[in-house]
Amino acid sequence: MDNLAILVKSLNKLENYTAKYIYKKYIETVIPPIPETEDTATTESIEEPPITFKYSKKPNNIEEYKKYTDTIFSKERKHIIKQNDSLTEDLDNMSFADDEYENDPKSFHRQQNNSYPDIKRCSYIRKHKHKLIRCKNGIINDDEDTCSRHEDKPNIYWDSYNELVEKINKE
Secondary structure, eight states: HHHHHHHHHHHHHHHHHHHHIIIIIISSSOOOOOOOOOOHOOSOOOOOOOOOOOOOOSSSSSHHHHHHHHHTTTTOOOOOOOHHHHHHHHHHHHHHHHHHHHOOOOOOOOHHHHHHOOGBOOOOOOEEEEEEEOOOOBBBBTOSSSSSSTTTSTTHHHHHHHHHHHHHOOO
């Protein structure tokens, strides 16, 4: 186990060093100052000095470097998504779709709302990555409450899903 921890630490150091090197070499450039002499002050066309690369451990602009590393290492992405988070997001999308559907049922499009309204959505509950998720497909017709894929399958997680929804609605 100690060897694995040492390996992970070494790989993290290598990633950080590589990211900093790429940033310093290709993104952050240092333009050397132009020395002011009498000859350069009088000429109208001043040539731009060549861009030089000088590696140092500390970046010149720390805010830009932080934004760069956050983008590369995906810091804004959630790594662990919990049941309550996914269920809350799904219920919010569904309530928004319900409002849109009530306002104008004929012009409702699922692609614009990220979800079907509650009355038009399949009621089958499935378990995906240890989370209970309601099927996102539309129902077959107004007489059914499931889609064609889940028409003959037993809905074994229905009670557990309803308990979770009640728990979230109480909060």
